[in-house]
Amino acid sequence: MTRACRVSTSIVLFSALVLTTPAVTRAQGSLNVYCSVQAEWCQAIANEFQRQTGVRVGLTLKGSGETLAQVTAESANPKGDVWFGGTGDPHLAAAEQNLTVAYKSPNLDKLHDWALQQARQSGFKTVGIYAGALGFGYNPELLQKRKLAPPACWKDLVKPEYRDEIQVANPNSSGTAYTAIATIVQLFGEEDAFRYLRQLHRNVNQYTRSGVGPIKAVARGETSVSISFMHDGVTEAVAGFPVKIQAPCEGTGYEVGSLSIIKGARNLEGARKFVDWALTPQAQKLGAEAKQFQVPSNREAQLPPQAPKFAEIKLISYDFAKYGASAERKRLLDRWEREVNSQPK
Numbered sequence: 120m121t122r123a124c125r126v127s128t129s130i131v132l133f134s135a136l137v138l139t140t141p142a143v144t145r146a147q148g149s150l151n152v153y154c155s156v157q158a159e160w161c162q163a164i165a166n167e168f169q170r171q172t173g174v175r176v177g178l179t180l181k182g183s184g185e186t187l188a189q190v191t192a193e194s195a196n197p198k199g200d201v202w203f204g205g206t207g208d209p210h211l212a213a214a215e216q217n218l219t220v221a222y223k224s225p226n227l228d229k230l231h232d233w234a235l236q237q238a239r240q241s242g243f244k245t246v247g248i249y250a251g252a253l254g255f256g257y258n259p260e261l262l263q264k265r266k267l268a269p270p271a272c273w274k275d276l277v278k279p280e281y282r283d284e285i286q287v288a289n290p291n292s293s294g295t296a297y298t299a300i301a302t303i304v305q306l307f308g309e310e311d312a313f314r315y316l317r318q319l320h321r322n323v324n325q326y327t328r329s330g331v332g333p334i335k336a337v338a339r340g341e342t343s344v345s346i347s348f349m350h351d352g353v354t355e356a357v358a359g360f361p362v363k364i365q366a367p368c369e370g371t372g373y374e375v376g377s378l379s380i381i382k383g384a385r386n387l388e389g390a391r392k393f394v395d396w397a398l399t400p401q402a403q404k405l406g407a408e409a410k411q412f413q414v415p416s417n418r419e420a421q422l423p424p425q426a427p428k429f430a431e432i433k434l435i436s437y438d439f440a441k442y443g444a445s446a447e448r449k450r451l452l453d454r455w456e457r458e459v460n461s462q463p464k
Contacts, residue, residue: 149175150389151198153190155183155205155294156376157331157354159409164203167405168396174389182329183209183294190218190381197383200390203397206294207237207247208301210377211443214244219379222391226398226417234416237375240440247375248397249406249413252432253298255365256334256345256352270344272368273303277318285322286333287346289460291452294374295330299346300451301442302372305435316459326460338362348374349427350412357410357425370433376413 150168154161158180165176181189183205190199190213202210202219213219221243227235234247255276257269267284270276276285290296304312324342327333333345334352338360345352352364378397380390396402403415407423414426441447 148386148389149177150386150393151177151179151200152393153179153181153186153199153202153381155181155186155203156406157351157409157411160406160411161203163405163409164397164402167402168393171396172389172392174386174392182288182292184290184292184297185328187213191216194218194382197381197385199381200384200386201393202377202379202381204248204376204378206298207245207375207377207439208297208443208448209294210245210379211237211241211439212445212448213379214241215443215445218382219244220382220384220387222380222394224391224395224398226395229418230398230416231418233375237377237439240443245377245379246394246398247416248378248403249376249415250373250429251348251350251376251413252366252373252427252429252434253295253302253371254347254349254352254367254427254432256337256347256349256355256362257365258337258340258343258361259363260361261340261343265343267343269363269365271365273306273315274369276322276344276346277315278322281322281344283322283324284343285319285345286325286327286336286342287319287323288330288332289326289328290455292328293330295348296326296346297448297452298372298374300455302435302437304451305372305438305442306369313454313458316455317462320459320462321464334362348413349432353412353425353427354410357412364427366427366432368433370435372435372437373429375439 161178161180165178169176187209223243237247255270288296290300331351334347336342337345338355349364352362355362384390400417400420403417403420412423412426
C-alpha cells in the first residue's frame with residue numbers, strides 16, 4: 120500500500136478500451152494487476168499501459184496487507200501477474216516467502232538508492248517505485264470546535280483530551296498501520312512501544328480496513344486526527360478539504376512503495392514489460408496527475424511541488440530488513456492483536 124492504494128473493497132475494473140480495441144491489438148493478451156495505491160492512480164496506470172501496449176489490464180484494488188494475504192492464499196494457483204504499490208514491508212515478506220520472482224529491469228540504474236536498496240534486499244523480487252513519510256493528518260476546524268491543539272508529536276496522541284478523536288487503520292489489513300507499529304517500536308523500544316499502543320487504543324474511535332480511510336474521515340469531518348502517510352493528507356488538502364499534515368517531532372518512519380511480479384504469473388512477459396514501463400519517468404508522473412504526491416523512484420521523474428519534503432522531516436533509519444521479514448511481521452501483528460486490539464477502550 121505507497122499511497123500505498125489502501126482501498127477497503129476489492130473490485131475488478133476493466134477499461135472500456137477493451138471493447139473497442141481491434142483484434143490485432145487484443146492479441147497482445149491481458150495482465151492482472153493487484154494495485155495497492157489509490158483508485159485514481161491505479162486506473163491511470165491501467166489505462167495508459169493499455170493504450171501504449173495494447174495489453175488489456177484487469178485491476179484488483181486492495182491494501183497491501185490484504186494483497187499479501189491474497190497472494191499467499193492463491194500461491195498454488197496464482198491469479199495475479201503484478202503487484203503495484205503499497206508499503207514495501209509486505210512486498211519484502213512476499214519475496215521472502217517465494218511468492219514473487221526476481222527480475223532485473225534495464226531501468227534499475229535510473230532509480231534512487233532507496234529504491235535500489237529495496238531491490239537488492241529482496242534478491243530483486245521487488246523494487247521501489249515511490250517513497251512516502253508517515254505522520255498525522257488533522258482537521259483544524261474540528262480541533263478548534265473541540266478546543267484542542269493540533270498534535271505535534273507521537274506522545275501527544277495518547278493525551279486524555281484526544282479520547283475518541285483519532286483514527287488509524289488495522290495493521291492486519293493495512294500496510295500504513297503496520298508501518299506505524301514498526302515505526303513506534305523503533306522509536307521507543309518494543310516494551311515502551313506496546314505500552315504506548317495500549318494508551319493510544321483508548322483514544323482510537325475506529326480501526327479502518329484501509330490506510331487511506333482515516334485521512335478521508337478527517338477530510339469529511341468524521342474524526343479530528345489520523346495516523347496516515349503525509350502525502351495522503353496533501354491529496355485531501357489539494358481537493359479542497361480542511362486537512363493539514365504534521366511530521367511527528369520525535370521522528371517518523373517511511374515507506375518504500377514497491378512493485379513485484381507474482382510467482383506463477385500467467386503473463387510473465389507482459390509483467391516484465393509492465394515493470395520496465397512503471398519505472399520510467401513518464402509512467403511515474405501519472406501519480407501526481409492523479410493527485411497522489413509520493414516521491415517517485417526514478418531520479419529523472421519530477422517531484423510534485425506539493426509532495427512533503429523529506430529534507431524537512433526527521434526520518435528514522437527504518438530497518439526494512441527486520442520489519443519486512445515475515446516472521447517479525449507476524450509476531451508484531453499477533454502481539455498487537457493480543458495486547459491492544461482485544462482490550463476494552
